[in-house]
Amino acid sequence: MIQWYPGHMKKARDEITKTVPKVDVIIEIRDARLPLSSRNPVLEELRKGKPCLRLLTKNDLADPAVTRQWIDELEKEKQIRALDVETHDSTIGDKILDLCRKLADPALRRPVKAMIVGIPNVGKSTLLNTLAGRKLAQVGNQPAVTRVQQIVRLGKGKAAMDIFDTPGILWPNLSDRKGAYRLAVSGAIKDTAMDYREASLFAATYLMRHYADILIKRYALSALPEDPSEFMDAVGRKTGCLLKGGVVDPHRAAERFVHDFRSGKMGRISLEKPGDFDGLSAEDQEIQGVNIEE
Numbered sequence: 001m002i003q004w005y006p007g008h009m010k011k012a013r014d015e016i017t018k019t020v021p022k023v024d025v026i027i028e029i030r031d032a033r034l035p036l037s038s039r040n041p042v043l044e045e046l047r048k049g050k051p052c053l054r055l056l057t058k059n060d061l062a063d064p065a066v067t068r069q070w071i072d073e074l075e076k077e078k079q080i081r082a083l084d085v086e087t088h089d090s091t092i093g094d095k096i097l098d099l100c101r102k103l104a105d106p107a108l109r110r111p112v113k114a115m116i117v118g119i120p121n122v123g124k125s126t127l128l129n130t131l132a133g134r135k136l137a138q139v140g141n142q143p144a145v146t147r148v149q150q151i152v153r154l155g156k157g158k159a160a161m162d163i164f165d166t167p168g169i170l171w172p173n174l175s176d177r178k179g180a181y182r183l184a185v186s187g188a189i190k191d192t193a194m195d196y197r198e199a200s201l202f203a204a205t206y207l208m209r210h211y212a213d214i215l216i217k218r219y220a221l222s223a224l225p226e227d228p229s230e231f232m233d234a235v236g237r238k239t240g241c242l243l244k245g246g247v248v249d250p251h252r253a254a255e256r257f258v259h260d261f262r263s264g265k266m267g268r269i270s271l272e273k274p275g276d277f278d279g280l281s282a283e284d285q286e287i288q289g290v291n292i293e294e
Helices: 007-022 041-047 064-074 093-103 124-132 177-186 196-210 212-218 228-238 250-263
Strands: 025-031 052-057 080-084 112-118 150-154 161-165
Touching: 007 041, 007 112, 025 041, 025 093, 052 064, 052 093, 052 124, 064 080, 080 093, 093 112, 093 124, 093 161, 112 124, 124 150, 124 161, 177 196, 177 250, 196 212, 196 228, 196 250, 228 250
Parallel strands: 025 052, 025 112, 052 080, 112 161
Antiparallel strands: 150 161
16 A cells, blocks of 8 residues: 655645636646546546536557547546646647637636646656747656646637646555556656555556557567566566576666666557456466555
8 A cells, every 4th residue: 555645745735626616628638648547536526516627638648549539538537628748848838728619608708717736757847948939837757746726818808817726645555556656657656655666566467468569679579478476586687687697687677677668669669558457367367565664
């Protein structure tokens, strides 16, 4: 079971609760590689039926075919629109603002008010900077960079929009073991709070089943071993993660594998698809739970 809920995240939840009544639209950021696991289950309660634009960030790293499936799945809900984006793309601003205005009450005679929310390290601050066309929010490759709420006016006149940016929040009790692994592999949990070896074994098990060709090409293998542990040993040998005597360093191999995934060096990969998120196979469930502490 994961317990990772820094104090500023509780403060963020309180801020979101206070801000929701003031806004017309919620902009929820999720990771396109794991749209279900990167949601915040508490948000449905907090948004109180407000219209919601769900943005799937890091779409340049995700499997495009799977992302299209997720867009269709997410838009089945009432008052929900979904869009996959690359947060550094300067052309996305007008599309996002237009969708927010369409979701808001058409009778509004003032600028639309929208709030950006999401779990840590999904690209909220980068998105805000892109929308504003200048650096407004601190950006980092570690989760929980944003600590205080910001309000930014975009555009002018009736076409203007007020954007409320909030710190990322992660639910306090991550009892979903598989979702916890996905979050750890994606970078949503601090590296110091995760076990690379366990996370890499989980990811290897899934990717060996769904992206075998990508793994074979990336690590120059003639074929995939049947066992994830054997595969990780092969990764260590192919990438030079060796100890004295030519023995694979399992921690370095795991780090290399996870970082290859995060950086997109493997290719465009998604860690979950609609229809399979209710649980992986018995083979996946044999992997023991992650051990993550604050």
